[in-house]
Amino acid sequence: MSGILRIAALLLLGLSAAPLTAQPTVLPLREQAALHDKLLADRLDRVVPALMREQGIDMWVLIAREYVEDPVLATMLDAESFHARRRTILVFVDPGPGKPVERLTVSRYGLGGLFQPAWNPDAEPDQWKALAQLIAARDPKRIAINTSALSQFADGLTLSQYQGLTAALDPTYRSRLVPTDALAVGWLETRTPAEMQVYPQLLQITHAIIAEALSDKVITPGKTTANDVRWWMREKVSSLGLTVWFHPSLSIFRAGQTAALQEDEIIREGDMLWTDFGITYLGLNSDVQQLGYVLKSGETDAPKGLRDGLAAANRVQDTLTSSFKTGLTGNQILAAARAKAIAQGLKPSIYSHPIGFHGHGAGSSIGFWDNQAADPRGEHPLRPNTAWSIELNARAAVPEWNGQEIDFRQEENAFFDGKTVRYLDVRQTRFHLIAPRR
Known part of the structure; x- marks a missing residue:
């Protein structure tokens, strides 16, 4: 927990604040x-x-x-x-x-x-x-x-x-x-001011675990498998006294491979990694998807085509969050966001949902990965003081991979106050980089 968030939590408890720490921490069970x-x-x-x-x-x-x-x-x-x-x-x-x-x-x-x-x-x-x-x-x-x-x-x-x-x-x-x-x-869908003082802590913990998982602390290219990383994440959460609400996902995207690689596939240099990960804390849930890249020898960043793909996903996020308006249904928000994205030359797929007491929470759905049209589950009107998983992807070609098209998937959690959407923690705009070990 950041210092400010720990103070806020302790003030709610009527306790005095301990010395501040830079890394997210978890409160004792009591x-x-x-x-x-x-x-x-x-x-x-x-x-x-x-x-x-x-x-x-x-x-x-x-x-x-x-x-x-x-x-x-x-x-x-x-x-x-x-x-x-x-x-x-x-x-x-x-x-x-x-x-x-x-x-x-x-x-x-x-x-x-x-x-x-x-x-x-x-x-x-x-x-x-x-x-x-x-x-x-x-x-x-x-x-x-x-x-x-x-x-x-x-x-x-x-x-x-x-x-x-x-x-x-x-x-x-x-x-x-x-x-x-x-x-x-x-x-179920309404979030209170007190909850919103502590909900960002959950996202800080989630992001910190992802950052460590998608690093050379956990991944040794040529040795570590996708399953190794998934189970490391499970063990990490358990060691903190917390739980995941679904088994973590880890997929490998590789030049020349049309389908994502999973399970016991070994991670190699030049791979793009995608994870879907969520934990439960204080009765609330997180649900985050982020991307990593395994550097090749001599590289200091992901190839420009991959960076552009992530930037395209960020632009789709912007079209979605700018379309939130109290009283609109999930179906109306989906249609508006897709229209904006397509007008920008993007290839969007939007499948966002409420989050809170449940990972896939109560409220209106905003699209589904297998249905980008209106759906009965998207007819609930948007209400203020609700939390959301901004979940989507942008499909883009990667020149460095001979024009291979990839779904650049992103999911970050946000709060809608009735007027604007704000992310509960920073969203991903740069790849997690895994350096090769020499």
């Missing part, structure tokens, strides 16, 4: 847990009331069982609760303007003080009856539940739990159940 719960409490105070009132929801009921967590409920568990316990029921109640939204748990176990217990099993052993009594006492007009045909993030209520809920409810309240994609997706 500090991570405390920061996680402070970020969560802030989210619950800010995001849920705003979304419920925006969507006209009086009550939001989330139900999950151990190991079958609703995607939304899973992000509302405190740092010491890894899973739902038995059956965990969370209830948000909006009593009206000027009053705070109630946070209740109709569950046998508490949740870190974030939700007020609302069930006494000794007085009412039946959990479903206790929930039905709570609902009747509050008399909500619209009760949101997480069911959705379109979004997996808003479809966390299983059939058995839906049946248990509806069987317990009086028909009057059963008729008031409403599925709402917007509430679940809104919770």
